[in-house]
Amino acid sequence: MTATDYRAAVIQGLRDLATFPEANPAVPIPRHDVTFLYFPTRGTDAEMIAEIDRIATLLGVTPDPSDTIYGHHKARLAFGPVGYEALAVLAARHAQHQADTSYSGYVTPAAVDAA
Template sequence: MTNPTNPGPSHLQPSVRQQIIDGLRALADLLEADPALPVGRHGYEFLSFPPPGMHDAAAIAVVDQVAERLGVTVDDDRPWGGHYEACKSLAAGWVTYRFVHIPARAAAEHQARNSYRDNITVTDDQADCDQADRDQADRDGRRVA
């Protein structure tokens, strides 16, 4: 699956990869050992990306490889300015492994929109209104994230 010019999805050094796996197991053990510890009401997502600097075509190939290994179909939202990703839900959907490629165009568009960020100021009144809207959406069951 990998070659010297395309490091593939396992581009981290084996020791770092193993530390991540060990950390996930330790987290599961911790949560199982102490039922009083809160967990998120929307579940958890493990998010991973192709190596930095990889061109779109190579990154798409890596996502295709990951999708094959996961036994899932690729979700391709590129025609609408979105991402190219492979996603596997576990534990009745409460835990998700998501491997995402953000195309260069989508990243550039995001950076362009974000360049205005420092020019926008939200007043306290607007922030209070936004929070009230989020609270009402929670009560109505409309808010998912």
Template sequence: MNNDRDALIAGLIAMAGFLKTHPQIPTSIAPVTIRAFPTRGSDDDMRAEVDRVAALLGTEIDSHHLPYDHYMTGIGFGPVRYEFIAILAAARARHAADDSYRGCVQIDSTQER
């Protein structure tokens, strides 16, 4: 096992135990999602890694995210979810294009409303 994985699992268990023994501590009703990603490579290599993880999980590829070039699978445990996602080259290119405008558009705050 790698230390990062062990630390994540230990932290999740510790937090769950803490919340269980301290019912006065508020918690969110929002879902908790842990996301993991394959090492960046070719789209085919990343899809193959997601397929491998999907087989380990016993899950399918989530077709709802395919139009956005996110090839992913996941499994839920009530409001807690694990997702394994390959962000394919086309999605990364769109994001880079959108992000290239960051800081270029300025709001005119001198006009009256």
């Protein structure tokens, strides 16, 4: 599938998704915001920031500086509770996440009584 074909398929899928809950009102919808999320190709922080800034310009928004303290650089365009978000996870945060999950599968929590 070409990039153009894939883009068209994603757009059609979003349209189909939008009409589905309208045609099926008994199907529950999320109680939280819905985000269409794009991650840039992994690169240096400067490269990823530049990509998010480029996308922010296309969206007509300014990247949210408050996310920097969490190690993210993002731009978001909201359509009510639905949004398009471009998000870069910067190197220090990515490394911290890798360290935090490095024991995954090796540590088993004690059984919890579900009473």
